[in-house]
Amino acid sequence: MNKRKIDDLDLKILNIIQSDGKVSNAEIARQVGKAPSAVLERVRKLRKRGVIRGYECIVDHKALGRGLTAFTSVNADEAVGSASIGDRLAQFPEVLEVHYTAGRDSYLVKVRVEDTEALQGVLAKFGAVPGVRDTNSTIVLTTVKESRVIPLDIESED
Template sequence: MTANLDTIDLRILELMQDNARISNADLARELEMAPSAVLERVKKLEQKKVILGYTTRINPQAVQQKLLAFIFVRTNDGFGETGSTTEALSKIPEVQEVHHIAGEDCFILKIRTEDAASLMHLMRNSLKQIPKISSTRTTIVLETVKEEQTIVIPNS
């Protein structure tokens, strides 16, 4: 999906990405526009699914989610029909991201758990129950150097 975004839309996205809690009044002041015009633009960006939502970033350590792992998943049907598999993977609460990938593996999952024992439990009780999964390869992260959801916004 490509949305036609002008420089004002791009600037709104940049400002909101820097501070999702920015008030409409502050946004309008920064853009030197009327608050009603800014609000209308933000609502249009939401309707067009350019702005997908507003979230709070939580320190995983603060809520005992200390282990970060990436699991590469191979399925029996390879690059074939993956609807039921992606749906099942997406329903696992500890799975933060599911990516359909090219190469030997079919998916890469980003998973956060409390510790190695809870990761093992997830693998044995959740992943193993998905019929089309033929194998997995797990990589445990030792240190996260950079982790953010920021999107590079072109010349706003």
């Protein structure tokens, strides 16, 4: 990936796209005060450099019957090969995130399922992964904030 510095214009564009992934190029150009062709070129370069990795549609998980969110700590046998364990955990469709962590446990896994019985089934799948020693889950009662937006500070022009 090219390590070119991200300037204030790039940050402004990224802030706009993060708040609305379907925003038009013309609207971005209007908001940043540049020509649409210049903005389009900036966005293309940000994608090429891997700064913009993709676009997502955010759906209401409860409306789709996936009302239970759990964070599961997974203690794994490092001798088995932690990368392969993480890859195996990530393959389950109920798993939204897998984080390799420092500390007592090897992984922190975010799971979204229908109910506690479905969570029990996912935990059984985790237990069948070679190298997984044990799991410990915390069930979310209420989500106060959930976002994938990266806060981007733009230097003020003094």
